[in-house]
Amino acid sequence: MDRFRYEISEETAGKRLDSVLAKAIDGMSRSHVQNIFDLGGIRVNGEQCTSKNYKAAAGDIIDVALPDPVELEIEPQNIPLDIVYEDDDVLVVNKPAGMVVHPAVGNLDGTLVNAIMYHCGDSLSSINGVIRPGIVHRIDKDTSGLLMVAKNDRAHISLSRQLYEHTITRKYLALVQDNIRQDEGTVDLPIGRDPKNRLKKAVNGAGAKDAVTHFRVLERYGEYTLIRCQLETGRTHQIRVHMAYIKHPLIGDPLYGSRKQIFNVKGQMLHAGILGFVHPSGGEYMEFRVDPPEEFQRVVCTLRNKTERL
Missing domain, CATH: 3.30.2350.10 (Pseudouridine synthase)
Structure with a gap:
């Protein structure tokens, strides 16, 4: 379980705590923060806080216990792929506009990952976990074009290093x-x-x-x-x-x-x-x-x- 600590500033003092935390924690929605309140994962100055509309004062220390992510079940799907190149190490695909690259909560199918899992089977790198197998880089849902996919961990490390450099x-x-x-x-x-x-x-x-x-x-x-x-x-x-x-x-x-x-x-x-x-x-x-x-x-x-x- 990850933990997050946040100090209330003069600028955020007096605002609803659920709203403040939703903006402070990257990728966290207000509804997710409210769920953490219900689970007893919010503490203000060491004391548990269950009031979602609590208005903190400047200098208050907020501790948030982030629940472990739920492991998503990603299913291979027979979705046509525009394959530009493929060998034992790399797959290069032309992604259509409108296709999401990898699944997320509320969007578990119809993605590029679902398609490449069906096409490649077990021949995908595992470095980015079950949600993004083989995915080295991404483009936005409504952006079309070329993506490279790593079919093993060695290829993934090489391509990631090239991105970094x-x-x-x-x-x-x-x-x-x-x-x-x-x-x-x-x-x-x-x-x-x-x-x-x-x-x-x-x-x-x-x-x-x-x-x-x-x-x-x-x-x-x-x-x-x-x-x-x-x-x-x-x-x-x-x-x-x-x-x-x-x-x-x-x-x-x-x-x-x-x-x-x-x-x-x-x-x-x-x-x-x-x-x-x-x-x-x-x-x-x-x-x-x-x-x-x-x-x-x-x-x-x-x-x-x-x-x-x-």
Whole structure:
């Protein structure tokens, strides 16, 4: 059982304790915190607290006993995979937009993990546990494109080391709002948890870590710009956060951009089109490319045709 200690600041004093803790503990919802109250896992200055709407004073020390996570039963599912490359060590797949990478509470099936478990059987690395077998890196649900999967622990360690050393090639196509005037640029700003919205990340947010995104303009369509982004780091929502911060949010991104879906797309216009790494066994550099999905291409063609007529 993990334990968490939090000191009430002047800023959070007088606020409901369940709300304060939900924001302070990464990945914890208010309902989860309330369940911990019911289990007797909250103490204020050493005394058990069962009142969910308790309003703590500045300087109060809150101790939270986090219950052990429930082991989820993940079932293999016969879901078609777009396999770009496969051998005994590595599987490279082209994930469709709309597919979640790994299961979580409330979303236990239909994920990429369910699909690769069916396809690979026991031939997946175990380093990330039963929830994320073989998963070395992730892309968002509504982002399409290339992912590498480790089929054994040795391959997983090699690919993870390359990620840590920033030697993996990851290039994305992105359609963003407004005209980017410079032909290329770099956003070098740390990303952490948004203190106001637990679903979002933010530049200089809580627990921020270094994040570097390079971008280059490919085409301009007046009010929109098609760019290629290359990741030096791989923080959650990195491209989406960085581009929104410099006032060029991704088209179709309801979390960091406009809620209006101008082109009737289902999610952010972001595609992981190029992936390169050194093979864990052979030692040779391998690079893979896939075209963006039809929806992405449809929007780009529409903008190209409109621009040519001007």
